Amino acid sequence: MDNIHEREEGPEKIREYEDDTVRREDAQTGREAARKQVLLRLSPGLWEKIAAWADDDFRSINGQIEFVLNEAVKKRSK
Numbered sequence: 001m002d003n004i005h006e007r008e009e010g011p012e013k014i015r016e017y018e019d020d021t022v023r024r025e026d027a028q029t030g031r032e033a034a035r036k037q038v039l040l041r042l043s044p045g046l047w048e049k050i051a052a053w054a055d056d057d058f059r060s061i062n063g064q065i066e067f068v069l070n071e072a073v074k075k076r077s078k
Contacts, residue, residue, distance in 0.1 A: 036054070 042050070047061075054064035 048065055051061050054061045055060075057064060059067065
């Protein structure tokens with residue numbers, strides 16, 4: 001009997017996970033749509049240094065560049 005009950009709950013749980021995933025993806029899409037895209041050309045040496053720094057900080061390269069720019073803007077605003 002327990003196995004039948006577990007099987008009946010299975011599809012409900014899957015639907016809950018799917019719905020939650022869709023909500024999170026929609027929220028992420030909304031945040032990304034509000035962001036501006038910028039084409040940025042970097043020398044290979046600078047790219048490698050930023051990539052290593054990003055790896056040390058557990059960020060993507062794009063995330064690291066955004067972090068550095070945010071810090072520079074905060075520092076300049078003081």
